[in-house]
Structure formats: structure tokens, C-alpha cells
Amino acid sequence: MTGYDEAELPSMIDKAIGVLDLARKVRLLTGAAMFALPAEPAIGLSEVRLSDGPTGLRGAELAGGRKSCLLPNATLLAQHWDVGVAEQVGELLADEAAAHEVHVVLGPTINLHRSPLGGRLFEAFSEDPLLSGALATGYVRGLQARGIATSPKHFLANESETERFTVDCAIDERTVREVYLLPFEMVVADARPWSVMASYNQVNGTPASEHRELIENVLKGEWGYDGLVMSDWFATTSTAASANGGLDLVMPGPDGPWGEKLVAAVEAGDVAEETIDEHLRRLLRFAARVGCFPGEPASKTTSASPDSPQTRERLRHLAAGGMTVLVNRDNTLPLATSGGRVAVIGRHAFDTVAQGGGSAQIRPPHVVSIADGLTGALGTERVSAVDGVEVRTRPLAAEPGAVRDPHTGESGMRVTAWDAAGAVLESRHVDGTEIEAVEDGWLGSAASIELSAELVLDEPARTRIGVRGPGRWELTAPGLREELELHRAPGPGGGLHRPPARGFDVEQSSGARISAVTRADSGMRIIGLVAAPAPPTDDEAIQAATAAARESEVAVVVVGYTQEQETEGVDKTTLALPGRQDELVLAVVAVAERTVVVVNAATPALMPWIDEVDAVLWAGLPGQEAGDAVAAALLGEVEPAGRLVTTFPAADRDGPGWNTTPTDGVLTYAEGGAVGYRGWRGRDPLFWFGHGLGYGTWRYETVEPVAEHGIATNARVQVTNTGDRTSREIVQVYARPADPDEPIRLVGWAGAIVEPGRTATVAVPCDQRTQRRWDPDTRAWSPLPNTELLIARGLGDVRLTLPLSEEN
Template structure:
């Protein structure tokens, strides 16, 4: 096909070549009918395929476990299965390219997209990324590995400069991208919003050309994150092939003019257009003349895979023997996450699931409602819950709500994310206003809190009385990808069963970086001590108390970082009160990362369930009752307190950043390497996770060879039921002329064993496993001498140790 593509690109006029280098709309490139070139379409990932709809609503899709849950499986083969299944989802949405996977490193415990990433460790992240990409691309769907590079925080993410030395970049933050290119042959890469060492990544020639193409041999497409391209000649000359989304802001006529002015060569444009055609050819988009259509393809095999993968990623942090449950007669089901399906994080990764099941519904299906007693206890919402009533929305083609509406529609729920086709296509997406009207009927007497936040300007009334103002008083905050204000709230006394009319008026405002508008308002009764007392009473009368706590996609979301890692609201107090009332208390956590656990020692068991996709309740019940093994092991270290994590005690310049710069002062000492260096005992180390059986490691042998070293370890299931475990192999270097971590993870294996089974597991440690990056030489260096090889089930307990002599050598980039 190379000759065909070369002929085709040369048949294009300059203007046609340029047209392929920016989107036609939010999700597609323009077709070129003259030469029968089809339309390339993309869709958001990575835990599904949302399609071309808004972030809210749209055609339903399968919701798979989030990245940190896949990371906790330590299973590249399972990641490949998931990638292949998501490729089928991408096709059901009429798309050719998935904007996935997310392979940024979990540098801190507060990153808003921590849930979307696999791990704190570059080698684990790399292996899972390769599996996921291979699965996607085996079905003819392009992966778009993201966000390249240095996007490890959501604070000022569209403008901040991540200042990282080259050694740290090569050894930690670029490592998964390198594997995606060299080992998986990814067909696309997405540049990040941020600057890297002062230069926006979308126009960073060192990153996009020197490293990605010259050093690694990448031959695919580099696209911008949405609205992440800010210039014409600098981006295309640096190596950015595709500006997204469309319609173009920086290319089109501006790029043609830049060519004519000599700022960009015609050959550069041809090279970029050829890359687009190559991607279209690889995905079948080049000859795809199928009319665009999206469908909800709810496959039983996808449901089964999601359920199995959800359990495979769950980590049993603590168990005094109470799990698996043996069908207790009375269960108290407590907590704000019990009757809500927490299936995914927030931001561009969210989608409209085919369906979802809550823990309560899964438990009720198994045991019957009569065996369960529910008490919420407290809430954990970041924003007031949506009013789930029909909302009439009148749109105006001006910013002053003047005249007759140009479009009226009825929507479900009190939120909207507006990007294109606003007001039925009758409004300019950047200049319009609207009035949203609904009725709200409280289900109990009391004080109710209303909340409102918008990417735009808005005000809200209840029964005609002004209540919330984000119009004259609007100030920027951390909602709607940092384009919105922080929620404004006000309290009002309401009477059960007595409806009130709620009206919100909205108008657009000039965006700061991303051209989006959105609004959200809701209401909730204030909970207090009486509600915790009800939970305590339920727990005291039960054989077992199941407490479902954690966060949600409101907290774990693109566009902001957490302020701390304590459970939101009164959840810590709820857990402490319930455990005091019933020592047989099992805590089920659903978060996108570590949390502090001041109540840990009082619990009978703790299960970290993450956001496991649409089968959340079923997968949790499977693990609680022993139908499935808690197959997960932590892919990120849990500190005892937030201050212990790699960025917790740093100078503000190192996190969250000062004056538009964030310095990665810890260098290569990320994750478990940081805790080793600091001598700090974490709450749970990397790799931690209990099973329903027990395992032992023995007989480690390390043999040097011309390609590094070979390691073999015997793994034995010493328990009475089948299960899985993950032996880890670490390498320590005391010879290098630079400071290196005490140990670095260099090998792991997911091992499934029957009761009593023994197996010898082999690990290959290539020369790179012993190397460090010498920025002065621009090469990987293995310092000759003795290396320590350690093995165990987690980074905090490594019972097997051996020494191996490795010869000095210099490796290519």
C-alpha cells in the first residue's frame, strides 16, 4: 500500500493536503470526494467508546473497568482482551480510532486522572499499555497513546510547564510511550496540553521529532489534545500531524499562507498528510464509504468480560477471615456508595453505559431484600445531586435571553455539556443563552442545599426567589475542565411532597483555553448525626455490616486534582461508628487512588473495588461471596498519610507548581522508589493484595547471559483453593556514578495455580533492566559490576535475594 499512498498524497492539491491536517468537526476529519478518500472518525476512551455524543447522554456503550483497576490486575493478557473488546465498541460507534490508552505515571496521589492511569511504575504501565494496544489494533482500530508527555497533574494543565530532566523523562515518564511505539507499534499518539520544559508539547520538536520519530522510529500520527494546538508553523514543523478538534483554528488557510510565506515547506505538509493517509489505510477509513451510524451494541460476552475483569482488579487490603462471606442471615448495607453504581471516573473518559448495577441490587438479587437493611449514614458528593426530573430548555440565539426561543427541548436531568450543535444547531456554540425549567419535589422535610456550577454565567431561582448567583459573582474554579466556577450553594427549608419550580438562566462567556460551555445544578437534604445513628443501629442488629464508601467521578475527574486523600464528608466518622457497633464490619472502597484509613485496624476486612465498570455491583458481590478471587494487587503505593507520598512534602514549586511551572524535583524516585529512599513505611506497598488462598516463593536462580540475565522462581499455592498471585522481581544497582533507586521493578508475572500446585516461573532481564539513562552521552548505560536481584509478592516484603555480575555496556536509544 506504500506506493498507493505515495501516489495518492501527490495527487492532492496543497489545500487538500492541508485539509487532512485538522478536524472537520469534533470527532472526524474531512473526506475528499474527488479522490474517493473517506472520513476518519475518532472516539474517546479508554474505558469504553463513547461515540460522537456529548460527555452526558448519547448512544449507550459498554463501560469497562478504569485504568487503575486494570493496573491492579497486573495482567497484560487481560488488558489485551479488554482492548480487543473495546475495539468492537469503537466500531459500533462508527469510528476508526480510539483515544486511548492513558499511560501517564501516577506521580502523586491527588492527580484528578489518577484513576485513568495504570500505575506509579513505568514497567508495569508499559506492559499493560502494550497489551491494550495490541488488543485494539488486532481488530483494525488505532490506539492513540496519551498524553505525551508530562501530564501528571490537572492543575493549570493547559498552560503549566512540567520541568523534568531528561534522565527522569527517559527512565520514568517516557517509558510507557516508548514501549507503545517499539513493542506495540501504536498507530497514533496524542500530545498533552502542558508545556514540557517551557515548550508546549504540541510544538516541542525534541519530543515529537527527535525522541518519538528519530529515536523510537514512530511512523504514525501525532494529534493534539482537543484545543491543545496553539500555533500554525511551530506545531507542524515540530511534528504535530493533526490539529483537533475541527473546525480548524490554526491551520486551513493559515497553514496555506504559512507555506506560501516560506514558514513551512511543502514537503513538511506532504509528510504530515502522508501520515494521515497511512493511518486511514491501517484502520480501513481510507476506503470506508459506509454511512455514519452509531449503535448500542450490548454484547453478553462484553458483560461477562467486564464482570470478570472487575473482580480481577479488586484488591483485598485486609481480611481477618470473614471473607469470603458464607451467606449471613442479616446484612446491614451502609454508606453513600451502596445504592449508587460507581462505575467510572469523570471527564472525557465518561460515557453513557448500557446499564449499571449497584452493590445493593447485586446483593438483593443474591440474598433477597429481606436479608438486607439499608442506611445511608452520610453523603460523599462533591456537587449537589442532580434533579432527575424532565427539564425544559429554551435556547436563544443571543446572550441576553431576548426574543422567542429558537429551539426548545426536554432533557433528563439538570446538567448539560455543550460543544457543538447547540440549540438544535440554531445557536452559535460560543454565543447563546438558555433558560432551563424543572420541578423539584422533596421527599422529606428539612433543610435542602442547592448547588450550581457552570462553564458560562448563570443564576437560579426557586419558586421565583433568587437563590444562586454565578452571573455577576462568577469566579473561575475547577469544574468543566477548569472552564467553570466552583459550585455555589445555598440552603432552603422545604416541605416533603410540596413541589417547587426551579429555573436556571445561562449565557456564554469567553472561554479561557477550551471552547466549551456547560451547566449543572442539583439539590440534596443535609445529612447529620441522626443519619449516622441510623447506620449504627442497623449495624448493631446485623450479622455483618457492609460499608460502601469512597469517592465518585465528581472527585476523580479530569480537570482538577484532589485537595487531600481523606474520604470526603463524614465517611471516616461513619466507618468508625459502624465498626464500634459491629466488629464484623467489611469496608468496600471505591476510589480512583489511595485514601487514608484511620479506622483500618477496627475493620474485619477492606476491599478496594476501584471503579470496575458497569458490572460494579455484580463483580463486588462475586468477590465478597467467593465466587471470584480478589485478583488485584496494588499498582500504586498507599501512603499512611498524604504527606508521605512523593509530592506530599515537596516545595510548592514541585507540586502543585508556582508561576506556571511545576518541577519534578523527585526525579526518578517515584512511587515505591520514593518510599525506599525516604525510609517511610507505607500503609500498603506496591503489589500488596490478599487472596482466598496462600502462596509461597522459593528456589530463585539468577543466571547471567549475553542478553542480561535469566531469573527463575518456584511459585507454590499452599492453600486449599485455586487462586492467582503476582511474583515481582526487582533490580538494585550500587555501581552507577549517579544516584539510583534502592530497587526498581523489572519483572512480574500473573500466575494462576490450583490448590497445592507448584510452577517454575521464568523472567527475562534484558540489558535495559540494568541500565540508566546518561543524558550527557544520550544513551542507556549499564555500569559493570554486581547487581542485587530481589523477589517477593510486594515491594515491602522481598524474601528472595541473589547477586549477579553484569558487564558494562552502552545501549542505543
């Protein structure tokens, strides 16, 4: 990036502002495009490019864009409980951003797991504000140390998706301060992110993008934040209120509620020009930090490759190391690397879900399925892999290798656009099987669009043929002619983030031509082709699974959610696994010698079979190296030493903060600060926050706390590895107040890798920001009195307790 003298930057910015008239100032405060900010040659400002991507760089295109490395999802990365890992992730993403020539990564997501129903929780770290804030700090440091900006989001209270564009989140002031602001407070204080993104929702009756109390008074005033505050995409609906409320940048552009309307508001005296200058001052400071002001930035291009051996190995370890062993009866895991046959069972074993749905989806170079990963690790002679029951209601787009362009023979499809008179506007080869049809894209002016491809099959087979994307369609293939209409999911982005799809099962041969024609359709949408082997019926799948399990020493059943449950734009209604997956597990258990369940999901699921199986590995959404990472974890090549970052209920509606559906537009956070494990009452959950067995066993022996005026500053804990493997332990420290109305809270943790039979002294720093309480009357903090420390392997396995007092 271009260099500048930090001391001279304020005068440079003031000089630039003085060059511009009001209209040109205001123009710079709205994006120039969907993912770019405008340049202004008169002041030496070049274009700033942004990209979605908490766990990978998507680039400007929502479908069919450049391939990028796909990291494990945020909860799986968080299960390392390691700020250093978060920093490594930031460094890796910075290299990806440089390769994409992107200046800003729109992440991390540091909203909390308030309810396990939240559809977008896979993007966020945890239910705990301290853990989330610490991991976000490492993530931001890793990116910004390499000159790439971050934008922690969504400020504030975007913990669910139902009515997210309009919902009013009603939260008491103390809870806002102690719980929902804390991760942002931490990242601002400890990492100084160069931008922050405001959310869509309202907070206590005021839209977040114009919330003066949160943005101006707390973020910029009390915390002294000197960065840029941008809107979420299309979130800003007001002109003067948002400009006066502290928002600095409206996204996307070039249209929006500012522009000429904001110029008029200034001229009418509704917004002071000094306010515009302050927004622009922050924008130019932001641009300077990413190398776009002054002058054209130096090239940041790197040699990063999303499928290089080095990248693949890093991603495999990141995924496997964060996986969590929930159950391990009779040391079933790790599996022996030699011995009898292993049956790998389930739709998720073949169609392994590597990422969640929505705006953060990227196009990876590949996804290694769990079936392929275990077969590669153990050999075809030991592994039999069989499909499972149906898990989706909407079929996926075809894998590129399943179809070819009928004109060129290349992998992918042909996309042809016609005008209203029937003349061809353009015909292109696309190396994927989905594409954006948006107003400002090359398909925007088309009256009709054809997607065409030829099937690539080894032999004639029953094949599922269909289309994805909203609109009216004419679908043809040998033996198939259908006219159908697919409707958008409700809400903005419904045609992009959750495209509808439909497929038809017909007998096909290799070379069969598929054609799908859709008419002009207003609004943004993703469209694509469906072409895949027709799946077995559920009864056939269960029968094949039990047959394979009978003939094997170990049955590995892979179950999970899909992007239909874990996605932007919609919340779950139940934690039950989709389809007949529970029935499949129980059928296998009934005949198998040993059963291991691998759960391919990011957020809690019900497990009615938990007492019947021998082991459970929580695999998360493992990214592009999914199958190889699961194999490494199951075989013990990489210890799955992760700890849960969310409390797992045993049944629907268990626990605090369950509801995500507003009443008359208002979602009340009635549980207050008792979020997740903090508010668990009555019967125990299925698994507590912090739970994870790893492959070690441990003895906790002594603890030496250090406290000032009854507030813990650190604790030194002795742990002995009593197992027969080198293992990583995560020592967790919680403060439990004597006042029963005050919730327990995590105050610190630290990890240690210890050899068998060895003892380690683990120093655990304790953060004072979770050992305080906010008084709404005095609007001030005070220390949390009369607590005791719990030293634990998770809240379900507390090993030591120690009272704290004013004298400690």
C-alpha cells in the same frame, strides 16, 4: 474496513498528495470538527471519527449522548497485572467503537502516577513504567487487531492537572529516558500504535506539541515511528514551530493555529512544503489503517450492546478480579453466603462512583450500586442498607427516572430554546438530565434556555432541587424560587469537566414541576437539573449507621472519593477522604461485631482506621456493574486477586514526588527517576506497590534465574498454594542495584492460578529495558551493573533474593 495493498500504499499516498494544492493539503491537517477529521473526495479520503474513551466510548457529545458500556477504570484494570486482560479490554472497546461508527479511540493514558495527588490518575495504569508500557501494549493490540486506531497519550510528562495547559515540567534527561519515555517506547516497539497524542504542557521549556527533540528525534527518528502525532484538544498555540517540531495534526477544528496561517508560513519560507507533505503522508497512512483511505470504509457496525448479559458478565469479572484485598484479619473475607444480617453503610453504597470526572466520562446504560449488588446477592432478609455522611460539595444531576418530561411524560426532561425576542427556536425531549450548550450545537444561538421536568416520587418527601452548570439561573418549583449565578471552574473546559452545581432542600410531591432558565453564556458548558431525595444530616447518618451495625453480624462500610477529587482539570490537595467518612467508619467499628471497609476510589487514600477494621477491599471505580462486582468479590464468587499499582502513603506528604503545584510556572521533578516505590525512603508506606492478599496463602521455594552478562532475562519460581481455595498468585521480580543511588525497579512478573496444595513453576520473563541506564554525556544506553533479584508478592513481602553477576 476497505482493503489496500501495503506495498502499493506509498505510491497511492504520493499520487494523492500530488493532486492537492497547498491550501487543500493544509486543510486536512486540522480537524473538521470537535471529533472528526475532514474528508477529501478528490483523493478518496472519507471522514475519520474519533472518540474519547480509555474505559468506554463517549462519542462526540460530552453529555446526553449515546449510551455505552462503562468499563472499570484504568487502575482497577491494571491491578490484574495481566497483559491478556488489557488486550481483552481493547477488543471489547473495539466492538463498542464499531457500534458507534468510530475509527479512533483516544487512549490509553500511559502517563505515570508520579504523585498520588494527581487528579487524573484514575485514567492511567500505574506508577511503574514497565507495567504501564506492557498493559498499554496489550490494550493497543486488542483494538488495532480489529481495525480501530488508538492514540496513547499524553506525550509527554502530563502527570498532574494543576496549570496543565501552561506548566513547564523540568525533568533531567536521564529520568525522561528511563522513566517517562519508557511506556511510550514499549508501546511503539511492541504494538505500533497508529497515532500518538502530544500533551498540553511544556517539557524543559518547550511545548510538547512542538518539541522537536521528543517528536522528531526520539519518537519518529530513533524509534522509527511511522504513525500520526496529533495534538491534545486546543493544545497547539504556534504555527511554524509546531509544524516544524513534528506535529502532524491539530485538534480540534475547523479553526486553529494552522489553516491560512500555515499556508502563509509555507509561502514565507518558514515551513518547507516537504514538511507539509510528510505530515499529510502520515495522515493518509493513518486513514488507510482505519479504512478511510482510499474510499468509503465498509460498515463496522456490530451487535455489541452495553447492557447485554454477555457484556455485563465480562465487565463484572473484569471489575471483581482486579479488586485488591488490602487487609483480611482472621479470614473475615470472603463473607459467608448464608448466616446473619449484613449492614451496608455509606453514601457510596447508594451513590456508587463508577467513573472519574472529565472528558472521559461516558453515559452508561446503568450503574449497579453496591447496596443493590449486595442485596441482590444476599437477599433483602439479610441486608439492611443505610445512607452515610455527605461526600460531595456539588450535587449530581438527577437520575433520569427521578423526573419526566412535562409534555410527553417520558423519563428525562424538556429543553426549550428562545431567541432574543422571546420566540421559541426549538423544544426537545432529552432522555437524560444534562445537556451540552455549545456554540456549534442546537442551543448555541439561544438567548435563553429552559430545562423543565416533573418530579417522580412514591410519596411526598423532602427533595433536593437545583441546577448544574455555569451561568445565571432562575430556578422555580413549588415552594422554591431562586435567582443564582454559578461560576466556571478556572481553566479551559471548566464549564464542561467540572460543572458547578447548587441544590435546595424543599418538601415536594410527585408531579411537581421544576423549571430552570439560564441566559445566553459564552463558552462551552454542560447544564442540567438536580432532583434527588434530600440526604440526612451527618449526625443523623452516623446515628442510623451505628444502629444498623449493632443489629448485624457484619457491617460493610463503603467510603471513597467522588469526581470532585478524581477528575480531569484539578489535583487533590490531600489524600484524606472527603467529609466525615473516617468518623463514620470509627463509629461503626465501635459497635459492630465485624467491620469490612470497601473503598470506592481509584487512587490512594488515607486510612486512619486501618488498624481497627477487620478487612479492607480496594474496589476502585468499578464501572457499570459496580455493585454486582463488589458482591462477587466480597463473597468469593470471583477472587479479588488484584495487586496495587501505586504505593499508598500513610500520611500526606509521605513519599517522593508529592508536589503537583508549579512555582512560577515550573514543576520540577526533583525526585528524578526515584518515582513511587523506587524513591520510598524512611518509614514504610501504608501499602507497597504490588501488595494484594487475594484469598490464597503461598510458599515460595526455589528460583532459577537466567541472565546474560549480569542482566536477568527470565526467572523460574516455584510457588505452592498453602491455602484451601484455588487462587491466583502474581510473582513479581525486582532488580535492586548495589549502588544505593540507583533505585530498585520492577523487571518482570507473571501470574498463575494454582489449586490448593499444588505447586506451580512460574516462568517470569524479565525485560532488559528496565535493566539499563542512560548516559546523557554519550547519549547511549549501558547495562545496569551489580544487581540482585528480589522475588516478591509485593515490595512489602519479599520472599527470595538472588545476586546477579557477570557470570550468571
